[in-house]
Amino acid sequence: MKPAVVIGFLGSTLDASKFGPSRWLKWRPTVSLVMHEDLRVDRLVLLHGRRHQRLADYVITDIADVSPETLVEPHLVEFDDAWDFEEVYGKLLDFARAYPFDPEVEDYLVHITTGTHVAQICLFLLTEANYLPGRLLQTQPSRGTGDPVPGSWNVIDLDLSRYDSIATRFAAESAESASFLKSGIETRNEAFNRMIDEIEQVAGRSRAPILLMGPTGAGKSQLARRIHELKKLKRQVAGPFVEVNCATLRGDSAMSALFGHRKGAFTGAAADRPGLLRSADGGALFLDEIGELGLDEQAMILRAVEDKRFLPVGSDKEVASDFQLIAGTNRDLGHAVREGTFRDDLYARLNLWTFTLPGLAERREDIEPNLDYELDRHAEREGERVTFNREARECYIAFATSGEARWSGNFRDLAASVTRMATFAPKGRIDAATVSAEIERLRRLWSGASEGDDGLATVLAPDVLAAIDPFDRVQLSFVVTTCRQSASLSQAGRTLFAASRARKASSNDADRLRKYLARFGLDFEAVAR
Template sequence: MDNVVIGFLGTSLDQTRRSWRPSLQLCSQPDFPLARFELLYDPQYRKLAMSLAQDIEAESPDTEMRLIEFPLDNPWDFQEVYGKLYDLAEKYGFDENRERYHVHLTTGTHVAQICWFLLTESRHIPAALLQSIPPYKTDTARGGIDIIDLDLSRYDALQHRFEATARAYSSRLRGHIDTKNRPFLKLIERLEQVASLSNDPIMLVGETGTGKTTLAVRLHELKLQRRRLRGRLVTVNCAGLQGPQAMATLFGQRRNVTGLAGTERAGFISEANGGMLFLDNIDCLPHAEQGLLLDVIESGTFHPLGADTPLTSRFHLVVATRHSLAELAHNKLIRPDLLARLMLWVFPLPALRARPDDMEAEIAHELEKAEKRLSLKIGLNKEAHARYLRFARDAGTLWPGNYRDLGASITRLCTLAERGRITLPMVDAEIALLREQWRALALDPDQALLDSCCDAPDAVDPFDRAQLAAVVRACRASASLSAAGRQLFAVSRQGKTSQNDSDRLRKYLARFGLDWEQVTKSG
């Protein structure tokens, strides 16, 4: 691989009158062939930069010199230097497959040195840090080069700038939604830290619709920007990896397995090499494939079907499941050895109903997405917004599909909004539709029973629901109000002198606006 050095022009050290010129000496190291030297210089020192470039070309003809104008109003201003070097790094087309990058620290101000360190430590610049060693400190007239580390403990202001960059990454994982939920914010910050520093497997645990797939996509984007990965994201739903083709689909297959042309395949494991492999519904993966997956995680090698020699694949594994760790272990949905490996980094994603303080921001986000899809600008009346937000935050609104439910609801409202305005009657109709859908999906026999006899079943507290349903069933199974009362109050009636069970039952039903005729007629 070609060595590439990026560094500042030494406005003092690189002067022609000096016997030791670090930038020139760097190009004369026999053990360090330098393919390209990118020299940053302020326009006022252009003449010195041109002179140094000519001397380097004479000393090392094989070194390509690139002079880059880099004007600084104040080279001692941390914010300016870091900001401009950050912009330079963002625009630079680093190619780590063909080139090995180095940052030269000997020239330039101390501020520049610290900024170089921050940018390389955070992998914005994928480079090693180099310093030139003068001849009088070595055994050769050419001096030498060495790796240097810096103590950054004194530079709090710059550390704040670095922390701001970390917050930007965290915001990207949140989809740039301004979350107010502290537990969720801490979870995302920790996930950003782990993804930036580690390539160990990550497990995302959460109900359906909590954004596990979306978060995996954002993790891949983050790791690409931090240069932790170079390859693509390969997404696999393990619910589809069933039957005899599961092994070949995941690990690949050679033609000699069937002898038929066109039956060979690379497999998802091979395609993920250098990138990220996201296995959704990992608990659906057959146990045989789970065992082989564990081998790949630990060794980085695998055998496609029909292959005699192993192949190598290094990737960052992210898996997702809707089951809790207790369910995975108790029901043996994941092999114990694989589960132990995946449990290094587990991130439980909260349900939407657990984040009522973020609901307003989530609604705004879904509105923006719907507007982009429909190419419309949608307005939400003040009363309609307040009504929908109150419903969305209510403890009784469970959002069983989480973001899928919220996104579908907002899309319906936006699509049906006449003249681009969402009104209060539209919101009331949408809330009624959601409740009806969720009631049908729940398949709750108690709820279905109350729906058949109550005018307002939603007005019954969950605390009373099971008891009222039991009373209704007893009434429908009895010949009379008295018979139902005798059955329902068989224990408590023993200690009463007056055993008027029918009156007790009548009063109980009246609490919910029901009577005997209404309950039995509905049956």
Template sequence: MGQRNVVIGILGARLDQQGLGKRRWNHWRPNVGILMHPEFAVDEFVLIHHENEAELAGITLRDMRDLRPGMSLAPHVVNYANPWDFGEVYSQLLDFTRQYRFEPEQCNYYVHITTGTHVAQICLFLLTEANYIPGKLLQTSPSREGVQGTYQIIDLDLSRYDQIASRFEREAQEGVAYLKGGIETRNAAFNALIAQLEQVSIRSAAPILLTGPTGAGKSRLAKRIFELKKQRGQVSGKLVETNCATLRGDNAMSALFGHVKGAFTGALTARSGLLREADKGLLFLDEIGELGLDEQAMLLRAIEDKVFTPFGSDKETSSDFQLIAGTNRDLFQQVRVGEFREDLLARINLWTYQLPGLRGRLEDLEPNIEYELQQIARKVGHKASFNKAAREQYLAFAYSAEASWRANFRDLNSSITRMATLASGGRITEGIVAGEIGRLRYDWGGFQQETPAASAEKLLQAVLAAETLAGMDHFDKAQLAEVVRVCRASKSLAEAGRVLFNVSRTQRASSNDSHRLRVYLQKYGLSFSELA
């Protein structure tokens, strides 16, 4: 014995009616028409109808029984108050799937989605796609050939449609490549981050938080997210961006939320504000941790309710925007010290992505060098490239521990720009690379904390001859440097002696701290008066 065929459909208040008299047989009625196809065997028909449609349901069920006398009929009554309320309709149809006993091993299920409101049709589709109803879709339509119409069976198993599945995969790959700027990045963690961000960008309008050090690429990535959403029809407005570190006091409120004329001194005209400008688009707030607490409170309401009050106004305005926030700060630490609102952090922390600095993705150094060279070629109109030895020389330094890449990709962009500009004939030579390495060492050296040994060396260079300093041990240098510091901070030789011999002087019957210190200094040809 083969499997039974079960059709699940919703009574169509208009299409299934077509008059209640004999004339109804002269018109196409979707649920009845299914049974007029002798090649499509139906063993059971589950007809879902509203309790207010009992008369039409009775007529339809009788006509079905006349067409297929041996078929089992199973009416199911729903009673939602509003057939256009998605939540209510979905809830009652979901209840049906839980009450009905599905037997997928014994039965083939077909979900008829031609009748019912669009809301009901969508709900049936979602329930079938999610496998609450383990079946296929059944779509019917009228036909000139007769009142039975035509039907089509749709299998939702997309894995069977290689062309569709490969198209989805291809579009996702294109989206990932776009977010990466076409750079063939090799860092596994970064690639995984971008792959997920591509899905989130297309499927969600919730806030996105991009964290990471300055120069890691937060601003560039936000722009690419906007362009990707625009390509896919996700936004119709524009990208509005600002650095919150530039917003202070009344200017912050005005810039973000706008103001009315006369709201404050100098407000000669009204201003719409960045949130209003981002309506139907995307708002990128870089360094969001710099916002004041009052602005944070208003921003939270604007994100949640899509409304806010312009500065100086007593009327609300609205804006439907998606927020991307960027920060190089630890917002959780800012919450702990009272500098950032916990409720705002909770709201923007749904999708958070930590962008690593360049030192954290050195695998991507070479692809980014090529990208920077290509960008420069587009901007200035001529191509620059390394010769082999120069490239090896630059990469050896770039990968070394000496290369701190403090400003991350901004440092790399500046470095490649300088070398490409100086490249005569478009060739970056060893000489150009050597000069650039020297420049980077100098720039980064200004940020390095001075070691105690370097500090002592610098101090002694000011008071000793070079040959004397060269002949001293590291121990003697450290000791003498501390003596010099104490002498410079003391008003007299005696005071300096008391500080330097603070313990040993108490163990002597009589102490002459000044004499002891004078003798020590004379050993190196120094005197207190010179040091002071």
């Protein structure tokens, strides 16, 4: 067996006693430790302060009398204020880092019965974090026997997975949290479920910024709101959820909207304005489309995240705001950094917890449960329950999960589709005719036929468009549509050149697509917008 080493504080009150035979009738935690027949203590690391040196010598002498095989190693730990959490934790951390622990050779027990409550809490935290590589030891006097010495002891193993009831409860609460993040929808997509499980862990354990990536309509805003609500349930935040669409912030007004301003800071500043960052103090700030912010705003956001302080427009005094930052974007921020339109230091700060939400077309197995969810939302909104008949439901799901359904607007398309069918449903029942009409409407929407053109008029001037042959126009329309459905130039290139790239030893799909668009005077960013 490996030698057993106990680490613990001298109890300035519990370990004290009058000198004389009567002291052996009193339960003294540190002395009683070595009096148990079923607990071997080969070495005792006794932590104490200078003012208790006499008591420490007294206790060491008694331990030598009852357990001469136990080596007592006194260790001086001096606190100016034993109830100052920061001081106690810091000095115990210094002790833990400096002590020559060797778990391969020795077993360690951390005695948490003595010391102030602050010291006991700090010992617990340091053991849980494995700075003290052992298990927790609790002792107490025997009660009701007339002889409190040596009392009883038990070891607490912080590996909670060993406790079946705790592990089962933890698993149930984790599943409940994950379901909460998914709005209670039982999703069937394995990749999305894994991502939600990861977000649930991050939301519960980290205050670092969270970056949600994915195409427009993939549900970033809704997920951000649910993350805030989950943190609020866990009492990690108490403040409001503040959502900002950064794409709507332009010019000088962006600084004022985000960081606030002082009265008279500029023309029209008739009163002080707190700003959205101040409004989010104690809660969560969701910066949707953060890639649209200017470089100056990005720099101030970085400072606000790191220092929790910033300077309002026109003010010479900083203000404070502590918020959970959640950022959203449909852009490739890594590519934006390389192009110089996004700060690399802010991207590095955001990129700790990055989650990419798949579009609806990548989660076709989740269309059916989300169909029911949208019907529930319609009922709450309109006060009227609408349902499908069996034939209509099967027809709609068959189309919605087929390759023909493009879902370019993702969940926004699905929500709009359900709303239209529910509105046109005769007597609150969606029938086959209603579904057939909606399917045709979606086909026209995705092909651009509802506008009477192929969508190229939005990116090309009329004279340029007129000069393009019909053959090239069909091809270009498909390319533009694919770009709009893709999160980045590289993703669009991979989609468009999937067949030919498989036959090449190396390829640069993004460069091929860039050159193709350049033939018509286009670039990816302009097309994607």
